[in-house]
Structure formats: structure tokens, C-alpha cells
Amino acid sequence: MQGRNAIGQRRIGRRRLVGQSAAAGLAVAGVGHLGVTRSAARQEAASGILQMGRESEFQPNFNPMQVATGTQTQICDLIFGRLLKVDTDLNLVPDLAEAYEISDDATQFTFTLRDDAVWHDGEPVTVDDVIFTYRLAMRPAAAARQWGKLSQIAGAIEFNEGASDEAAGLERVDDQTVRFTLAAPNVAWLFGTALSNSLMWILPEHILGDADPAALDQHPFMLAPEVGSGAYRFIDYVPDQYVQFEANPDFYLGAPKIGQVFLQLAVPTTQLAQLESGQLHLMPRMSPRDGERLQDDPALRIEPAPGVGVFQIAVNNERFPDKRVRQAMMYAVDRAALLDVVELGQGRLVNSTVIGPEWATYDDLDDYAYDPGRARELLAEAEWDGSRTISLTWSQGFQAIELAAPVFQQQLAEVGITVELAPLESAAYLQAVVTEPDFDLAWFGGGSYGMDPDVSSAYYLSTTWTPAGANTTHYANEALDELFIAGRGTPDLEERAAIYHDVALTLNEDVPTLFFWSNNLIWGISANLAGVRPGPNQYIWWNIQEWSLNEG
Template identity: 25%
Template sequence: MKLVKQNTIVLLTILFLFLSSGLVFAYNQAPMLDEQVESRELPAVDERLPENPYVTEVLDRIGDYGGTLNWLATNSTDDPKLMALYNNINLVRYTPSLTVKPDLAESYEVSDDLSTFTFKLREGIRWSDGEPFTTDDIMFWFNDLIKHEELTAESGSGWLKVKDELPEVEQIDDYTVRFTFTAPNPYFLEKLAFPGRKPYVASHYLKQFHADYADTDELAEKVENSDFDKWVGLFESENSKKFFRNPDLPVIQPWIPVTEPPSNRFVYKRNPYFYKVDEEGNQLPYIDEVVLKIVSDKEVLSMQVVAGNADLQMRQLMTGNFTLYKNNEENGNYKVLKWEQNTTSLPTFAPNITYGEDDWMRELNNDKKFRQALSLAINRPELNQVATKGLAVPRQATVYPQWEGFKQEWADAYADYDPDRANKLLDEAGYTERNDDGIRLKDGKPIHLTIYIGEDPNLPRTMNMIKDYWNEIGVDMDFKALEKTLHYTRRDANKLPWAYIGSASWSPTYPFNFVPVSNSYSSGNWWAPSYAKWYETNGEQGEEPPAEIKKMMDIYDEIQVTKDQDRRVELWQQIFEIHAENVWMIGTNGLHPQFVIKKNYVHNVPERALASWDYGAYFGPSEFYQFFIEEGAQDN
């Protein structure tokens, strides 16, 4: 009897220790997968999850499984990639407090000199086709894409370099990999957490399209049956270079794309191998599928949202429609949330100081007094009231105040409404003569600017106000809309004299609006694209910049290898000081709220959060896959 009592105590003690450790004995899956498991089309959920799943701490409560999340967009080429970016699946990720934590990696170690980073992957993570995710997928990405002379990784390789040198990437074992740089790389973890910079690919799938791995005859046949002349084009297409463009490509995302582009309706189905669970062991995501519907423009999108046709919407909501959205909350069965943005300025205008199509315009754009005068002529408070219902803050295009090194003087630089001072600066610059319409002359020619803008239907009202402000000081302006892809392509070709550039965002890992060091599609510089190309190609292409621009480039290079955070802040401050005086970008109003509209039956969405592209692609830190739809809410 005494022995039984002792055994009972031991068993109870063991049980208590297991329970208190937080270990999960059995995992749960979405009901939609039950039949596939029973028929053995899928392994049991315990076999589909890694040994140590990532545990998501849900915001409000454990979610309900099921439902279809509907959201809207206007660009069928660009917007579908957001399903990949919103979830931001990478070795590490941003938290809501903007710190970095392990994700695909179970843990990581950083050397004291910040030059070596060792990652331990979660053992047992699988691609959406059930194949194991290992360091083989990282090594293939590095050796056979990044280092390959003919191929281009979808996120490029510039972000990976220090002093223009790639790191050494060493495969320690199937689940451990080490990155060693030639100098300190203090922002490497933040660079990894930046949207789209995933250092891995589905090597088991892509090797069949790679000349170094595939059977020569079989690959030749695949190329012949494709739209490409060479294997390189076929490989990059299969690798979904534009993010989520190939439904056959295995993913590690919570939802799998199943729609072949082009389309006006994209469907994303649950990934049964997704490696994350909630605190109770329920495999995520909660939502069964996501449907992205493409509409013609932002006005149509707003009307669809107001009518209740979007379950969750952040993309392309217009600040000027805030009252419209609020007034229809009850009828649309939704709630308008106001998240915070780190928007430096919106809109922001960029005169191209490297413009190569017209020497007269280039000389005008390079006149600092001209740029300063245009900035002073804008009535920002009035523009704020008319365009954004007073919800923004009048300011210059500079860093946001949440940054630790911010100085208010930068936001105030040439941002007052002072047409008298603007006129004085233009007179000092030598533009004293005018034509019969009151437009100032340069070399006998009326000063006329054409600004190329995006397709936002709300922009013409803002642009017409800017046109009137500048007309009052003797500068004529018109504007033309360009489709986004064409807008960016012409920028990178140095063919835009002036451009509307959106919010001119900045973070230490996305400096490209403020320092011309990248000419890539998604991170190109608008006000000096030719200087950016010179820097990016080590002087082989583009145009060598003048001393002041080179100084900023040198400061930027120093930042990238400086270990001390305080010193890095001081160096960034030097760059913002230079910008404040030169006004290479003309800001208007910034720090706008970001509206998020969610149906009342969509839960675990934060009431307030930072909506930032740089810090995890808007929804990233909130862990999109823990959002859920209330059970039965969509039955009617």
C-alpha cells in the first residue's frame, strides 16, 4: 500500500511538471482538414508540425476555425504579393513593440563584434507540399541564386552586403546556418525582418529548372514549352519573382495561392503544413481561405467597403473619406480603426536632379533656392484641412518623431506658408522676368513643371491646390497620371523630371528615399536615380555625384559598419541635417492615421498598432494568421 502511494505521488509530480512546463500533448487542426487526414491524404497534425512549433500569443481570445476573409485591391499585378508580405515569414520577425524575435529560426546567436549570426531552424517545418524545410533551402538560395551570375533573387542582394561584399554562409547541419560578414553588420536582423527579404527558396522544387541541377534534355524541353528563350527566364518565373505569382511554387505561408494570374479574383487556401499554433495547440491559421478581389479604382473600392463587401481592409483606403467610412459603420456592420503611421509626408514631390532628358529642366531642379521657394509656397494647413480633414500634421519630408534622434527643426525646414519669402528666393535665383501670364522665365522660357503621379483618384484635388500655390509665385505646373509599374520603370530609367513619390518612408533598413544608394524597383531613389545607379553599380553605370551627395553616401557606408547605436544615430542626424537645407524632396503633411476597417465578426485585430511597411509590412507584427471570423457569422 505504501508503494502504491509512493508511485501515485511520483506520477502526480511528473504530471504537474509537464503541465506547468506549458508543453502541448496533442495539437488540433481545422475541421476542413479532418477528411483528408482520415483518408490519409494528409498526415496527422502532430506529424505536420515541427518538434517545437512557433507559439502565437493571440490578442483577445482563442479563435474559431473557418470562414473566408474577403479584401479588395486595385492592382492585379502588384497587390497579390501582399498576401506573402503581410505575413512576413522569415528567420526572424518584428514584434508589435518593434523588437526582433525568432520565427522560422528557433533561436539565434550574434557575435560580440556583430559580424557573425548563427541561426538554429525549427526542426520539422515543412513546405506546403509536405517536403522538409532545412538549411539546404538557404544554401541553394545563397549559392545558386544570390551568387549566380545570371540569376536575380526576388529581393536582390544589396541588402545582404557589407562594404560591397557578400557574407560567407556556412551550413553547420540540416538545421543550423551561419552568416559571417567581413565587418560589423548591426542591422542584419532588422534587414532580415524587412518585408520580402527571405533568405530561402523551395530548392526541391526549383532544382528542376536550374541548369546546374536539372537533366539537360528535360530542362531544354521545359524551356521550349515555356514563354522564355533561356532557362534563366523560366527559373525566375517559377520562383515567383514578383511574389506569389506561381501557384505551383511550394510556400511556408499560412495560405497557399491557388489562382493562376492574370485574374481579377485571387484565392488563397489554408496551408495544412503551417508551422505555428496558438497557446492551446490549435494549428494556425484560423481562417480557411482569403479572397482578394480586384476593383477598378480606389473610389470603387471605398464604395465596396462601405457596402460591407470587405471583411478586412487597410490597403488603399483614402484619408479624405474618413467621414464616409464612419457614417456607414452600422449599415456596413464594420468598425473603423485608426492605426498609426510613420508617414514622413504624403504627398511628397521629388525634382529629379539627375534628369537626363532636358538640360534646362535639370539645371532648374538643381537650384536649391528654387526648391526651397516651392516648399514655402505650399499652404500646408489649408491642404491638410481640404485633403485629409485635418487628420495629418503639416511638416517637411523628414524622419518621423517616433525615431530617437528626431529634431523638430527638420520637420519645420521651409515648411511655413510664406509666399513673400518664396518670391524673394526666386528673385535672388535670377528668375525675375515674367511673361504676360505672370509666369517667371528662365533663359527666356516660362518655368513649367510636369509632375508624374500615381492613379489615386483623390490626388487631382491635391495637385490642383499645389498648382494654384505655385502659380501665385510665378511657377506653372501640370500633372499626369502613370500606372504604378510604368511610374517605377520610368523612374529607374531616369526619365521622370518630377514625381509624386507617396509617403517618402524611412527606416534604418529602408533609407533609399533619403540616400541615393539603390536603383532597384522596390527601393529606388526618386530625386537622384542616376546617382543611385552609380552607387549601386560601383561606378560602372549611372553618373558620379557631386561632393555633397558623396558625403551622404560615405556617411551611409559608415553607418552600416558602426557597432555603437548612439554613433549610428549621430550619423543619421548628419544626413537629415543635409536634407533639411537642400529640400531634395518637398513634403506637405505627414503622420497620417492609417484606417483599418474590419467587420464586427472579425476578431484578434488590434484597436491600435503601427501601420508601417518598413516594420513588418503593416499587418506583420500583429500576426495576421491569428485573426479569425466568428463561427457562424458568414452563414447567411
């Protein structure tokens, strides 16, 4: 479909934009000088109201340790700071840390904090807040979803299990410096999304210092997190309507130019109507069809960008332990045709979640070309019970899934697998898939797999099963675990490429999840909104303090 229209002509290659990625730079020792300082002069007062669309239903949990959706991630990004964050092109850039250093053997990560960061109540953000946040997240009662990365800190497991009162690898060096020492090398320790990120949102010790980790979700602060350190302050949440924020004039990266932000919670069709009418300034996850239809609208900018996530179905491996059944599901679906129908070809088929950067892409994997006959053969070999009905769930409102699911259902029926479609509201979906796993198949999309191949480890290591980790499939393969540990343990790109080739081959054969594609991101942006930088980073608001509105 290339060349059909401007959207098609502007398809952007991930390899060109992501390139070697920051992973290559972090694979060797070095100092990351992230010197960005606030101007001594106060910027002009913020003004205007920014309206952004988000999913209509999300679990109203403002605990940064329990983040599992894009809406929750955006809320935390607006309210809180991390040591570092990721820019448009997936490079690490300053946040609460102004500099960082990685040791030669990639076991020590040292961060120098800014001296001008304050909480929304005026208290200074300190190294003690960083230490407090990580200690809290390592407690078993906190059940932090980032545990897969945090468990790699030296002494974290002993601290988590109560065998030690301290995590030896979490060190307060001085008033401005914190150091993390890992139990084993990991050149990719800084990469990942909310569920697999070592860069926690930092919490205020002066407010949560006495909080019970087991009851953190019910703490008044987590119901209304009015004191953060981010670009915006939390003001209000009205279920099924909006989340409201107000500009933080003391933000350490510069006072925001826009006075208020509303995340309008609406289904995609409503978001689209609001964008076209001018009520909404930014719509994430626009469908390719809508992007094509609106690309010539002078009131809008339709911005396609390459994604680094994966559109996939988690298979509960405890219920489907025979990989032949999972392979049969792959062969049963015409993924290429589905990509054209659902995304108008805006993406590429993938056959594992190891999809980048460029040095970690492989062309010798089984491509699972559409082959219903082969699917039936595999099901016969596995003695599949044709009378069995299985359930497919997803979070309601995900347009691509809602287009693809009926086709998936029909094509699996043609090879002898009966699928019941069972979408759930966001909170119920998270409960069924993450917090209290009880599902057959769960469809989702996103992630940051293209940043570094180790990102996949959070989702497939046998030590990171949900609810404590991010492995929703409950897949376990000790040989794969060893490969992940070896791959993250060397800074040599040739060695890493060879190791992750084996990782990709293993995932490709075992199919713990059903792999579909990595799709492009399409943003709908009002022509009145300036400063937005679309790119492979799905968290487009990373520089929101620089955005401005021109609605005069």
C-alpha cells in the same frame, strides 16, 4: 481639429507606441529567443472566406525579389516566410527562424531555423533554401531590389561582380543554422520594408534551383507561385478582379482559422461601398473623412493607428540638380493646410525622412513654412526657365495624392513652375519610376522610416540607384553616404543620434525628395472579423493565421 470626434480623440502618438523601437535592442549583442511552437494537435479545420481590399491595378509579378507595392508585399507575405517578421508594434517576431543572435560588433547575424516548417508540397524548408535564396538575390541578373542590404554581406559585391564563386559572409553553420557576416557593422541591418529589407522571402530550391536568374520573372513559378511556406497557398489570379488563396493546414505558426482569402482588386470607392455593404471584411488606407463618417456604424470597427511612413514626392535629381529649385518647391506649397484638407490633420508634417524612433527626432530643421515669395527668390537665383513644363506622376487610385495633386499644381504655378499631372496605371508607374526611370516628379507614400533612421539609407545612398536599388531620385552625396555608414556602425545611441542629426540636416537642406507628412493609418474592419491588431505596422496581416470570422 482634435476633440472633434472619436477618430480625432483616438489619434495615437508615434512616440508612445514606437518608443525606442527594436533598433535600440538590436544595437547590442544578444540572443533573440523567439520560441513559438506549433501545437501537436491539429487545429479545427479552417472555414470561411475572408475578403480584403487592395489596389485595383498592380504589376502581376509574383517574384519576391521584384516587390515594389503594398499588394505585392501582401501576396508574398501570405505565400512565403522570412527568417523574422515584424509585429503590430514593429518588434521582430518569429517566422522561419525560432532564435537569432547578434554579435557584439553587429557584424554577425546568426539564425536558428525551426524544424517543423514545410513547403506547400510537403518538402521540408531547410537552411539550403535560405542559402539558395540569398545567393540567387545577390546575382546581378536577378536584379533584386533588396540589393542595398544584401551588398553589405561580406563578399557579396565580389560574388555579384563575378570575382568570386562564393559570398564569404553567407554561411551554412549546420542543418538548422545560417550565419550572415557583414563587411562592416550595421546595427539596423534587420530593419526595412520590401525594398530595403535584409529579411528576404525564402524560395524553394527544389523548384527554382535550375532557374535562370535573368529570366526569373518569366519562370512558371513566378507566374503562379503555388509552392510557398506561408499561412496561405496561392490558388488563382484574375486580372483586375482578385487574387485567391487557400489556408495551409501545415503552417508552422499554426493552421489558419479562415479557409480562403480573396484580395479584391478595386479602386478605393468600390472598396468602400463593398465594406459598407458587408461584401468586404477589411479595407486598408481608408480616408479620414470616410473614417469619421463610419465610426459609429455597429457593423464596422474604424481603427486609426500611427504610421511610420512618409508621404513624399521623389524628385529626379538628374533633371533638377540645383537644390534651390527643390527648396523652392517646398516653400511654394502650404503643406500644413494640405494636411488638414487631405488627412483632416491625421498626421504630422515632416522635414526629412529621419522621423524616428524617439531618439532620432530633431526639432531644429528648416520647417519650410509656406512662403511663395521665398520660393520665387530661390527660382530666380537658380535661373529657373519659366517656360519649362514638368510632369508629376503617381499610381492611379491613391486617394490622398489625387486630392493633393491639383493643389500642388496650382501653388507651384503661382511661383512660376508649370506642372502637368500624369497619373499612371501601377505597372506603367513602376516602369517609369523604378525599372526604367524616366520621370520628373513621382508622388508616393509609405515605408518604415520611423523604425530606424538607417531605413533612409536605402533611398538616398549613391550606391542604391534604381533599377538595382531603391534610390529613385538618383541623388548622390558622398558625405551623406559616409554618415549613413557611420550611423549604422555603432551601437551607442548617443553617437547614433548625433550622426543621424547630421543626416537629417543634410536631407533637410538638399531636399532630394519633397517631404510632406507622416500620416496616420486608418483601417476599416468588419465587426465579424476578429484577431486583427491595428498598429503602426502597415502590414496588418502579419498574424493572419490568428484571424477568425464570425458570420453566423
